[in-house]
Structures are given as structure tokens and as C-alpha cells.
Amino acid sequence: MMKTNSFFLVFLFLMLSFSGMAQSGVGNVTSSLERDQNLFSLSAENADVQLEFATADMVRIRTSWNRSFEDNEPYMVSRYSWAPVAVQLTEDEEKFLLSTARLNIRIQKAPFSLEITNQQGDVLLSEQAEGVAGGAYKNGEVVGSLKKMAPDEHFFGFGERMDFVDQRGKELALNVGRGEGMPHITGAYNILEANYAPVPFFMSTRGYGIFLHNPYATRWDMGHTQANTYSFEAAGGELDYYFIYGPDFPQILNLYTDLTGKSPLLPRFAHGLHVGTYSGGTWGHEALTSTQYVVALARRFREMGIPVDVFHLDSTWRMFGENGGKGATTFEWRETFKNPKAMFDSLYAMNMNMVGLHVRPRFDNGKTLRLLDGARSHGFVYPEESNPGEFVNFFDEKATDWWWENGVMKVASLGARFLKTDEGSAFGRKANESDKVGPTGADAERLHNIFPIAYAKAPYERFSKHNGMRGMNHTREGYAGIQRYPFIWAGDWPSEWQYFAPVIRAGINIGLSGVGYWSHNMGGFEHDADPELYIRWVQFGMFSPVAHVFGMDHPGYKEPWNYGEQALENFTKYDRLRYRLIPYLYSNAYVQHTTGMPIMRALVLEHQQDVNTYSIDDEYLFGSDMLVAPVTTKGAQTRVVYLPEGEWYHYWSGKAFSGRKYHSVLTPLDELPLFVKAGAIIPMQDEVQYDNRQNWGDLTLEIFPGGSDTLALYEDDGLSEKYREGFYSVTNVISSVTDKDRQIQLEKSSGNYQAPKRNYILKIHHAQAPASLQLSLNGKKKKIKQTDQSSLTTAGASGWYYDAENKLLWIKSAKAANEALSIVVSN
Numbered sequence: 001m002m003k004t005n006s007f008f009l010v011f012l013f014l015m016l017s018f019s020g021m022a023q024s025g026v027g028n029v030t031s032s033l034e035r036d037q038n039l040f041s042l043s044a045e046n047a048d049v050q051l052e053f054a055t056a057d058m059v060r061i062r063t064s065w066n067r068s069f070e071d072n073e074p075y076m077v078s079r080y081s082w083a084p085v086a087v088q089l090t091e092d093e094e095k096f097l098l099s100t101a102r103l104n105i106r107i108q109k110a111p112f113s114l115e116i117t118n119q120q121g122d123v124l125l126s127e128q129a130e131g132v133a134g135g136a137y138k139n140g141e142v143v144g145s146l147k148k149m150a151p152d153e154h155f156f157g158f159g160e161r162m163d164f165v166d167q168r169g170k171e172l173a174l175n176v177g178r179g180e181g182m183p184h185i186t187g188a189y190n191i192l193e194a195n196y197a198p199v200p201f202f203m204s205t206r207g208y209g210i211f212l213h214n215p216y217a218t219r220w221d222m223g224h225t226q227a228n229t230y231s232f233e234a235a236g237g238e239l240d241y242y243f244i245y246g247p248d249f250p251q252i253l254n255l256y257t258d259l260t261g262k263s264p265l266l267p268r269f270a271h272g273l274h275v276g277t278y279s280g281g282t283w284g285h286e287a288l289t290s291t292q293y294v295v296a297l298a299r300r301f302r303e304m305g306i307p308v309d310v311f312h313l314d315s316t317w318r319m320f321g322e323n324g325g326k327g328a329t330t331f332e333w334r335e336t337f338k339n340p341k342a343m344f345d346s347l348y349a350m351n352m353n354m355v356g357l358h359v360r361p362r363f364d365n366g367k368t369l370r371l372l373d374g375a376r377s378h379g380f381v382y383p384e385e386s387n388p389g390e391f392v393n394f395f396d397e398k399a400t401d402w403w404w405e406n407g408v409m410k411v412a413s414l415g416a417r418f419l420k421t422d423e424g425s426a427f428g429r430k431a432n433e434s435d436k437v438g439p440t441g442a443d444a445e446r447l448h449n450i451f452p453i454a455y456a457k458a459p460y461e462r463f464s465k466h467n468g469m470r471g472m473n474h475t476r477e478g479y480a481g482i483q484r485y486p487f488i489w490a491g492d493w494p495s496e497w498q499y500f501a502p503v504i505r506a507g508i509n510i511g512l513s514g515v516g517y518w519s520h521n522m523g524g525f526e527h528d529a530d531p532e533l534y535i536r537w538v539q540f541g542m543f544s545p546v547a548h549v550f551g552m553d554h555p556g557y558k559e560p561w562n563y564g565e566q567a568l569e570n571f572t573k574y575d576r577l578r579y580r581l582i583p584y585l586y587s588n589a590y591v592q593h594t595t596g597m598p599i600m601r602a603l604v605l606e607h608q609q610d611v612n613t614y615s616i617d618d619e620y621l622f623g624s625d626m627l628v629a630p631v632t633t634k635g636a637q638t639r640v641v642y643l644p645e646g647e648w649y650h651y652w653s654g655k656a657f658s659g660r661k662y663h664s665v666l667t668p669l670d671e672l673p674l675f676v677k678a679g680a681i682i683p684m685q686d687e688v689q690y691d692n693r694q695n696w697g698d699l700t701l702e703i704f705p706g707g708s709d710t711l712a713l714y715e716d717d718g719l720s721e722k723y724r725e726g727f728y729s730v731t732n733v734i735s736s737v738t739d740k741d742r743q744i745q746l747e748k749s750s751g752n753y754q755a756p757k758r759n760y761i762l763k764i765h766h767a768q769a770p771a772s773l774q775l776s777l778n779g780k781k782k783k784i785k786q787t788d789q790s791s792l793t794t795a796g797a798s799g800w801y802y803d804a805e806n807k808l809l810w811i812k813s814a815k816a817a818n819e820a821l822s823i824v825v826s827n
Contacts, residue, residue, distance in 0.1 A: 022139070023137040023138065023139045024046050024047075024065060024137060024138045024139070025046065025111060025112075025133065025135060025136065025137050026044045026045070026046055026047045026049060026063060026111065026112040026135060026136050027044045027045025027046040027047070027111055027112065028044060028045050028109060028110040028111050028112065029042055029043070029044050029107070029109040029110065029112050030043050030044055030045060031043040031044075033089065033091070033096050033107070035089065037084060038052055038053040038054070038082060038084060038085050038087070039051075039052045040052070040087075040089070040098065042096075042107075043067070044111075044112045046065060046138075047063050047064055047065045047067070047136070047138075048063070048064050048067045048069075049061070049062065049063050049064075049112065049136075050062040050069065051098065051105065051107075053082070053085040053087055053100065054079075054082045054085075054242070054255075054259065055082065055085060055255065056085055056086070056100035056101045056102040056103065057100070057102040057103060057244065057245040057246075057251075057255065058242060058243070058244045058245070058255050058259070059103070059105065059242070059243050060213070060240070060241070060242050061114070061240075061241055061242070061243060062238060062239065062240045063136040063143070063145075063238070063239040063240075064238055064239075065138045065143075069238065070237070070238050070240070073215070073450070075215075075450040075453045075454060075457075075479075075481055076213060076215065076260060076450065076453070076479065076480040076481045077213060077259055077260055077480075077481065078259070078260060078261040078481065078484065079258060079259055079261075085100060086100065086101065087099065087100055088100075093109075094108065094109060094110070095107055095108050095109060096109070101119070102118065102119060102245055103116060103117070103118060103119070103124075103245055104116070104117045104118075104119065111135075112135065112136075113127040113128060113134060113135045114126075114127050114135065115127070115128065116208075116243060116245075118207070118245065118247070122207075123150075124206055124207060124208045124245065125147055125148075125208060125243060126147065126148040127145075127146070127147055127148065128148060129146070129147070129148035129149075129226075129228055129229045130228060132146065132226065132228075132229055133146075134146045134147060134148060134229065136239055138239075139233075141235065141236045142233050142234065142235055142236070143214075143233060143234055143236075143237065143238065143239040144219075144231055144232060144233025144234065144239065145231065145232060145233070145239060145241070146229055146230075146231040147229065147230055147231065148228060148229060149222075149223050149227070149228055149229050149230045150206055151228075152205070152206075153168065153204055153205060153206050154166050154167075154168045154204070154205045154614050155167045155168055155202045155203070155204055155205075155222050155230070156202060156203050156205075156249075156509075156512045156602065156604060156605075157199065157201050157202035157203050157209070157509070157512045157513045158172055158174065158198065158199060158200075158201070158202055158220065158509065158513065159174065159195075159197050159198035159199035159200075159201075159478075159479075159509065159510060159513045159515075160194070160195075160196055160197035160198070160199075160478075160488065160490065160506045160507075160509060160510040160513070160515075160518075161194075161198075161505065161506065161509040162191040162192075162194045162502035162503070162505050162506045162509075163191055163192050163194075163502075163505070164505075164617070165505060165508055165509060165512075165602060165604070165614075165615070165616070165617040166604075166614045166615060167202070167220075167222050168222055168223055169222065169223045169224055169227075170222050170223075170224055171219070171220070171221050171222070171224040171225075172219070172220040172222070173195075173217065173218070173219050173220075174195065174198035174199075174200055174217065174218045174219075174220065175195055175198065175217035175218070175448070175449065176195060176196065176197070176198060176424070176425045176448060176449045176451075176452060176477050176478075176479060177195050177196070177425040177429050177477075178190075178193060178194055178195060178196060178425070178432075178491065179192075179193030179194065180193075180430060188432070189493065189494060189499070191499070191502040194491065194502075194506070196425065196476055196477050196478070196488075196490070196491045197452075197476075197477060197478035197479070197482060197488055197510060197515065198218075198449070198479065199478075199479065199480050199510075199513035199514065199515070200212040200213075200214065200218050200220075200232070200479075200480060201256060201480060201513055201514065202220075202222075203246075203249050203252050203253070203512065205604075205608050205609075205614075206247075207245065207246045207247025207248070207252075208243060208244060208245050208246060208247070208252070209243075209244040209246070209252040209253075209255075209256060210232070210241055210242070210243060210244070211241060211242045211244065211256060211259065211260070211480065212232050212234065212240075212241045213240040213241060213242060213480075214234040214237045214238065214239070214240055214241075215237065215446055215447065215448075215449045215450045215479070216234040216235040216236045216237050216445060216446060216449070217234070217235045217445070217448075217449070218232060218233065218234045218235070219232070219233050220232045235445065236442070236445065236446065237446065242256075242259060244256055244259075248608065249512075249604070249605050249606075249608050250595065250596075250597055250605065250606070253512075253514060253595070253596040253597060253598075253605075254595050254596045254597075256514050256596065257483065257514050257595075257596030258596075260480050260481045260483070260484075260514060261481055261483060261484040262483070262484075262593055262594070262596060263483040263484070263486055263515070263516045263517060263592055263593055263596075264470065264471070264484065264486070264593060264724075265470060265589055265590065265593050265716075265723060266470060266472050266486060266487065266517060266546075266589070267353070267354070267469055267470045267472060267718060267719055268582070268586055268691055268693075268716075268718030268719070269309040269310070269353040269354065269690070269691035269693070269718065270309070270310060270353075270354070270472055270487075270546070271546075271582050271585050271586055271589065272307060272308065272309035272310065272353075272547070272578070272579060272582065272690065272691055273306075273307055273308040273309060273310070273547050273548075273549070273575055273578070273579075274308075274309070274310040274311075274312065274474075274519070274546060274547060274548040274549070274550075275297070275301070275308050275310070275311050275312075275548075275549055275550070276311075276312045276313075276314055276420075276521075276548065276549070276550025277293070277294055277297055277311065277312075277313060277314065277550070277557060278313075278314050278315070278316050278552060278554070278557060279291075279293050279294050279313055279314075279316055279317055279337075280293035280294075280555075281316055281336075281554070282314075282315075282316060282552040282554050282557075283316075283326070283552070284554075285554050286316050286334065286336075287336065288336075289316045289317070289334055289336045289337065290336050290337065290338075291337050291338060291339060291340060291342065291343035294311070294313060294343055294347070295343055295346045295347065297559070298311060298346075298347050298350050298352060299350065300561075302350055302351075302689065304561070304568075304572070305572065305689065306560070306571065306572050306575055307575050307576060307578075307579045307688060307689045307690060308352070308575075308689075308690065309352065309353045309354070309690050309691050310352070310353060310354045310355070310356075311347060311352050311354075311355045311356070312355070312356040312357065312358060312418075312420050312474060312550075313355070313356070313357050313358065314358040314420070314550065314552075315358050315422075316334065317333065317334060317337060317357055317358070318330055318331065318332060318333065318334060318357075318358075318359075319332040319333065319334050319335070319366045319367065320364075321364025321365050321366050321372070322364065322365050322366075323364050323365060323372055323390065324360075324362050324363075324364040324372075324390060324434065324436070325364075325433070325434065326433050327360055327362065327423070327426070327431050327432075327433035327434040327436065328360055328362035328363060328364035328372075328390060329359045329360050329361075329362065329363065329364060329407070330364045330365065330366030330369055330371065331359075331366070331369055331371060331407040331408070331410045331411060332366035332367060332368065332369050332410075340411075340414050340415070341414040341415060343415075344414055344415025344416070345415065347415075348415065351689075351690045351692070352690070353690065353691060353693075354417045354418055354472065355415060355416060355417060356416055356417060356418035356419055356420060356474065357411055357416045357419060357420065358419070358420040358422055359408075359419050359420065359421060359422065360422055360423045360426075360433075361391055361392055361394070361421070361423065361424060361426070361427065361451075361455050362390040362391050362392070362426075362438075363375045363381060363390055363391075363392060363403075363407070364390070369407075369410070371406060371407055372390060374402075374406065375392070375399070375402065375403070376388045376389070378399075378402060379399075380392065380393055380396065380398065380399035380402045380403070381393055381399070382395075382427070382438075382439050383439070384438060384439050384440070385439075385440050385441065389439065390436075390438070391426075391427055391438055391439065391451075392455075392458075394451065394454035394455050394457070394458050395447065395451075395454055400458045400462075403458070404458070404459075404462050408459065408462070412463070412466055417463060417467050418459065418463050418471075418472045418473060418474065419459040419463070419473060419474070420474040420475070421452075421455050421456050421459060421473060421474070421475040421476075422475075422476055423476070423477075424451055424452030424455045424456070424475065424476065424477035424478075425448075425452065425476075425477045426438055427439060427444070427447070427448055427451040427452075427455075428440065428444040428445065428447070428448035428451070429448065449479045450479055452475065452477035452478050452479060452482065453478065453479055453481050453482055453485070455475070455477075456473045456475045456478070456482060456485040457484070457485050459473055460472070460473040460485040464721075469719045469720060470719060470720065470721060471485070472486070472487070473485050473486065473487070474487060474489060474519075475487070475488060475489070476488070476489055476490075476491055478515065480514075482515060483514055483515045483516060483517070486515075486516075486517035487517035487518060487519060487545070487546050488510065488515060488517065488518045488519070489518070489519045489520060489521070489546075489548060490503050490506050490507070490518070490519070490520040490521070491520075491525075492521065492525040492526060492552075493520070493521070493524055493525055493526075494524055494525065494526045494527045495523055495524025495525065495526065495527045495528065495529035495530070495533060495534070495537075495551065495553065496524065496527065496533070497530070497533055497632070497633075497634050499524060500524075500533065500536070500537055500540075500630075500632045501617075501618055501632040503520050504540060504617070504618055504620075504630060504632070505617045505618070506518075506520075507520065507544060507545075507600050507620070508600065508602045508617060508620050509602075510598075511545075511598030511599075511600045511601055511602060511605070511620075512598075512602050512604075512605060514596055515598070516545060516589075516592040516596075516597075516598035516599050516600070517545050517546055517589075517592075517599075518544065518545050518546065518598075518600065519541075519544055519545065519546035519547070519548040520541065520544065520548065521548065521549070521550050521551055521558065522534075522537050522538045522540075522541030522542075522547070522548065522549040522550075522558060523537045523538060523541075523549065523551060523558045523563075524537065524551065524558075525550070525551050525552060526551070526552055526553065527553055528553045528556060529551070529553065529556075529558065529563065530634070531563045531564045531566070531567050532634060532635070532669065533634065534558070534563045534567050535563075535566065535567050535570045535669060535670075536630060536631050536632065538560070538567075538570060538571050538574060539570065539574055539630060539631075539672035540628070540630040540672070542574035542575055542577065542578045543574075543578070543622050543626075543628045543672065543674070544600060545598070545599040545600050547575070547578055560572070566669070566670070569670070570669075570670055573670070574672070576687055579685070579687065579688055580684040580685055580686070580687060581682070581684055582685060582691075583683040583684060583685050583696060583699060583713065584623060584625075584626075584682050584683050584684065585599065585623065586714060586715075587623075587683065587711070587712060587713055587714040588623035588624060589714075590714040590723075590728075591623075591624070591712075599622065599623055600620050600621075600622060601620055601621040601622075601623075602616070602620060602621075603616045603619065603620065603621065603627075603642070603644055604616070605621070606621065606644070607644045607645060610644055610645065610660065612642055612644075612660070613642070613644060616642055618630065618632055619641060619642065619673075624677075624680075625676060625677045625680035625681075625682060625709075626651075626674065626675070626676055626677070626680075626682070627641075627643065627648065627674070627675040627676075627677070628672065628673070628674055629641045629665075629672075629673040629674075629675075630672065630673070631667045631672070631673065636667055637666065637667060637668075638664050638665060638666055638667055639664070639665060639667050639673060640662055640663070640664050640665075641662070641663050641664075641665055641673055641675070642661075642662050642663075643657055643658070643659045643660070643661060643662075643663060643675060644659050644660060645659045645660045646659040646677060646678055646706075647659060647677075647678035647706055648675040648676065648677060648678065649675065649676045649677075649678065649704050649705075649765065649766075650665070650673075650674075650675055651674040651675060651676055652671055652674065654765060654766065654806075654807075656678075656705075656766075657675065676702075676704050677704070677706070677709075678704060678705060678706025678707070679704060679705070679706030679707050679708065679709035679735060679737075680702075680703075680704045680706070680709055681701055681702070681703050681704075681709055681710075681711035681733050681735055682701070682702040682703075682704075682711075683699050683700070683701055683702075683711060683713055683733075684699065684700045684701075684702060685697065685698075685699060685700075686698055686700075691718070693718060693719060695715070695755065695756045695758075696715070696758070697758060697759075698758055698759040698760070698761060699713075699758060699759075699760055699761070700760075700761040700762075700763055701733060701760060701761070701762050701763065702763045702765065703735055703744065703762060703763065703764045703765065704765050704766070705737075705765060705766040705767075706737070707736075707737060708734070708735065708736040708737065709734075709735050710732055710733065710734050710735075711732070711733040712730050712731075712732055713730065713731040713732075713733060714728065714729070714730055715728065715729045715730075715731075715749075715753060715755050716728040716729065716753050717753065722753075723753075726751060726752050727751070727752045727753050728751045728752070728753045729749045729750070729751040729752075729753040729754070729755040729817060730749065730750050730751055731746060731747065731748075731749040731750075731755065731817070732745075732746075732747045732750075733745070733746050733747075734747070740826055740827055741824055741825065741826050741827070742764070742767075742824070742825045742827075743822065743823070743824050743825075744762060744822070744823045744825075745820070745821070745822050745823075746760060746815055746820065746821040746822075747820050748817070748818055748819065748820050749817040749818070754817055755817040756816075756817070757814060757815065757816035757817070757819075758814065758815070759796075759798070759812055759813070759814050760812070760813060760814070760815055760821070761792060761810065761811070761812045762809075762810070762811040762812070762823065763808060763809075763810055764808065764809040764810075764811070764825070765807070765808060766807050767802070767807055767808060767809035767825070768807070768827045769802050769804065770800075770802065770809065770825045770826060770827065771826045771827055772825075772826045773800055773811070773823070773824070773825050773826070774823070774824045774826075775811075775813060775821070775822070775823050775824075776821075776822045777813075777815070777819055777820070777821055777822075778819050778820055779820070779822075782813070784798060784799055784800055784811070784813060785798075785799045785800070786799060786800055786801065786802075787799035787800070787801055788801060789801045789803065789810065792810055792812045796814075797812065798812050798813045798814060799811075799812060800812070809825065811823060811825075
């Protein structure tokens, strides 16, 4: 018990740090400003300071009171080397001025303080706040900085927060883990204490972001104590932060993810449905587990025509060990799993693309495998205060290799292709499944937040090599940089209405923090789900970056047929729709990979000047052109939806809605409020039951009325890492409108990947009967006949059809990758 309490003294110390305890600032500058390429250094009375330019709009600011700067670490930041930046230095008696093409940084000498403006002279960051001594400070082991806060400034980010989206006026403690104590509703299930994936990074509506590059527990006072200031501090280590100028949020995210790493692409099939299973028996029912249950479950999905691509077996597949029980991993199969290899073979024979297993990061001894003893004898576990340790030392490559070769390969050799890496937060604090706290002390406090990154990195990289395809890892905890080893799931929140909206909020916030691939347990995890809640949660789940269903409500397990016929119909409908939308989802995933823009986007991310978006925490953009507004109130027949600037179309009815307004819309139980941006081009594939790893066949382009828009349709082989080297294809589809005509152009595909010749079916919404329709291929006119709708589904057929009742114009024509197709519709 003393260990647990000593760890959480960190938080008490953070909460008291502004209570008048003696602080040491930087003091007056005592040296010149020395330059070494992008690095500028100076000394002051109490500390040394470094400013290092990564780009013209991103600068790293470090302060050391012991005048020694720490070595660069590889977990949070993946890039430290940058091209030379043109910086002009001028000096007078009172200040230094550093100027780039984008920023001016004024360094006041007495006392040291910073002010950063853009080239237009707008103050972005200042340490001169009325009545307060601002700037960097040290208080015991705590290091921090206090800044002036503008009256109109709002803050977004901070990781997978479930409490608020706009954090102005709030106080936050960031440290990986969840709440503790009884009852669960104010302990483990406390949304105010949920911290599975905190990220010490925010974006300000003033047009900049700050990333605190420090692994310790941190505290952020965003105008809570004083309305004109904000501050951030860490329980130890060095004051080291990056200032990132946008001024728009997408540019800030792009630079932040340049720094901490872009999200890789998951295999294409991973954008389909993921199903988790306890194999028939959760806690207290382990004797009911079996390989037969798993195979029968997969067969039932296939027989019922419910698309699925990925399975994972949760905790009860493994034998619980003699030391850590269910909180550790033996890598031995439970005796009820008679033939695991035959189970894997059967699943893959049913075209499951990937099957994985749940693990925890502590070794244990089983009946035959003595992995804990072996790891201890080699020094491959992280030592603890009272014993040699149990946690795999993922900070040591030799220890990680031993874990892989002697543990993971025991199951990978049978057919496991990924892991669900659970309970990374247990390194240095109380575990979920026991009273153990793992390593303690100063090193454990420093490593606690980055342990989940090292933990996820190990199987992600090694399975990628073993499988000969892109990596995938399913993990609960993370910190800055976790986006490099996707994906995150939101944790085990109960199947109750009160947790539904906070989970949506968590997804919105993690996307604002540089993490794009994110999931949750559809319908909740623990407890029986109200069928209505299950239906609404599934609708949200199918429009999440990763679609994942899993629960421990024995014997329901969130399997859709266990919640009534309406729930099954709903699940099947939205799962099939998701699979049809995978070309849209995959194209947006590539945007996420190249720019850091998440698939699930807060409205404020693209509309930061619209103050109405600051409080929107229960709706989001799904990719670039769709808006999702889940229904989170039981029995609701309507909900209020805010639509940002522009015109929007209700996906189901086709009704037009004006933007920058609130609307009350009907919400029948089988209908997720879903809107499409005017002018949008939404690519969809034909219905499939799984990803067959082949090129998409015919593609339907749903085109909505409005001004000009462009779709960048992204394709690659779906499996390999070659996309990183340009082995992909992008086909631009451009829709433009004049007074009389609509022109749609499908350009020649670019990139080194050869997309196939295929039929494109254009489905133009709110169209009038065409007066004429002209089609040309590579600049040469091509005849296209008017036909009936059924003929458009015939393989190889081409033509056009007008559905007067629904005001839909259908056009079908083939195009190869090296061909350009142009269609002009005159009204």
C-alpha cells in the first residue's frame, strides 16, 4: 500500500505547486546568445536556456537549472534532425530578436522572458502577464512555465480525455492510467480521472500549439487559477517544450506529427470489422472456453452475412500463472483449448485476415513454461523494490527479443498474427487485475508514461516482420508518439448510457492530439447492454476509425444476435455500409498518414474560427466530407445537430440543410444522423463479406450537389510497406458546376501502383433530367446509351439512367489507370 501511495504523491505535489512554495525562475541573462546552426544557447543567473529551430514555424525551448541538458529520447519524439532554418539574429541592450520567415521570438534579458509573434506582429505567446511573474520556473523537482492567456483563447488536445473538449478554465493532471477506489462508478469508471492515453500537447485558437516533451506526470492549469494565465509543469526532468505555429489546426497537427511520428497505414482489411471474444467464458466461467466456441462464432458471422475481417481472443485463452494470476502472461494455452493450431487454420480458412491474442506485460510461470524464472535469470525483467521483477523490460532490445522468441513465438508459430497489449499503465502504479504496482522509484516515475509506447512498439514491429505485412497492434494505453504503433482502444467502459457520450468525447480528443486510429467496445464492455443503447453505440462504432465489438457480459459478449432482431438488423446494416465505404475510409487514412489529420475529426479542427464548434463534443467529421451525430439519449426521437459552414445533405433523406446553424432532426432508432458536405464525392465499393486482398472491383462515386470538389482516391496493395516508397495510386476525381453544366473528370492515376481497369458508377444526387450527356475518354468522344437501372448492374455494361422519383442520375463507364474520363451533363 505504501508503494501505491508514494506514487500518487506526485499528483499531490503537482496540485500544491502554485500554493506559494519557493520557486526559482531563470533570472537575468548573463551571456551572449551563442549560435550553432539551428541551435541558440544562453546562460542566465539560475539556468541555461536553448532554443532550437526545427522549422521556420516550430522551435524547441529547453531550460536547465543544473546547466546540463538531457539526451534525446526515442519514444515520444521520432525526429530530432532538421534541415537548416534561416534565422536572423539582432540584439540591443534589452533583448535578443530571432526572426524566421514565419516567427519573431523576442528574448528579454532582465529578467529572461519570451514573446513570440507572427510576421504580422500578432502576439502568439507571452510570458508578460499582469500581476504575475511569468516564464520558466523550478520548484523542488517540479519544472514548469507560466504564460499569458488571451481573453479569446481556447485550448484543445491533451489526449484521450473523456471530460471536456474545450479545456479553457480547466485544470488537468496527465498521467497514464484510470481512476481507482470503490465504488467503481467514482473510481475505475470515473470519466474525470480517465487517463489511458494522455498526450502533453494542446492547440490554441490563437493559432499555435505546445508540446511538453517530458515523460513525467504533468499538470496543466488552463486559466483555472487565474483567468489571464495558463501554465504547464512536470513532476521531474527537464523543462523542454516545442512551440508550433499554424496558424490553422491542421498545419499544427501536421508539424506535431512530423515531430512525434506520422501514423502508418494499417492493412486495408483492418479498416473492416474487428471482433473480440472471451472464447465462451470470461472471469468465473473459464471452464466454458474452447476452440470450438471461437470457430463457431466466426462461422456464424459468415453464415449470417455479417462482414468481418479480424478476430482477437481475450484474456481467457491463456493459462493463468502461479505468480500473477490473470494479471500476467504465461503464453500457455488453457486446457480447454484442445488444438489451437486447428482453430487458427479454421479461422483463416473462413477468410479471417488476422487473428490475435490478448496479453499483459508481466511474465508468469505456467505448468510447463517457466518464463518468469527464465526472464529473471537473464535479467530481462525490470527490477522492483522487493523482488527481481515481473515486467518485460521493453526498454532493452535483448529482453524484448527474448520475450518474442520464448513467449510470443509460442503462439505466433500456431497462427496468431497480432497482440492486444493490455495494461501498459500497470508499470509503476496499481494494476487493474491485482494490488501490485510494479516498479517504483524515480526511474519508474520517469518511465511510467512511455512504457506503453515501448510495449506497443515491440509486437508491432516484430509481427510486421514475422507476417511479412504491415504491422498492427491493439492497445489501451499510450502517450505522445503512440500513433506510430496503432491502434488505441478507449478502455473497458460499462454498457450504460452515462458512458456513451464520454467515449465519443474521448475519440474526438484523441484525434485532436495526433492519434488517428482509435476504437472502443461497441455497446460498452461490462454489464448487459440495453438493446437501444447497443443499437445506438453500434451505429457510432461503425463510423469510428476502427470498428471493434467486444464485451464481457457473459454469455452475451456483445454478439449482435444476443440483443434482439432489431439490434441484429441494425448491426448488419451499418457493418455492410462501413464495408461499402472502405474506399472513402482508406483514402482518408492515407491523408491521416501524410498530414496527421485524423479520420475522426472534431468540428473545431476544420472550423477553429467558429466559436460554436468549441463546445461541440458529441458530433464529428468522419473523414473530409461526412458528419456524424450519434444519438446518446435513451428514447430520443430528435436531436439537435450543429452543422458548420457550408451546405449539408442528410444522407438518408437527401434533405438540404444550411450550415453555421443548429437544426433539430428526427432520429428513428434505425437511423444514425449522418450528413454529407455539399459537393462531396464519396467512393463506395460493392458489398463484400471480407477484404479479399485484391483490387476493388466496380466503384460507385456518390456525388452531392454544390460547388466544386475533388476526391483523391487512394489505392495500394493493402498489405505491404511499399506505400512508404511511393508504391500507390491516386486518382483525382473533380466535380465542378457552372450555371448549366456539371462536369466530372476522372484524371489519369498517378503513382507507381497499377490500379486496374474498372467500371465507375456515378450516382449524382438531386439531379435534373439531363438535356444532354457527353462523355470522352482521353479526349475522344465516347458514345454512352440511356438504359434502365438494372442494366447498370450488369458486368461490362455502360450507359446512363435517370431516376426521376429520387432525382438520381446514374452514369456508368469503364476507365483504366492511364486513361482520363470526362463527363459533361447539361441541364
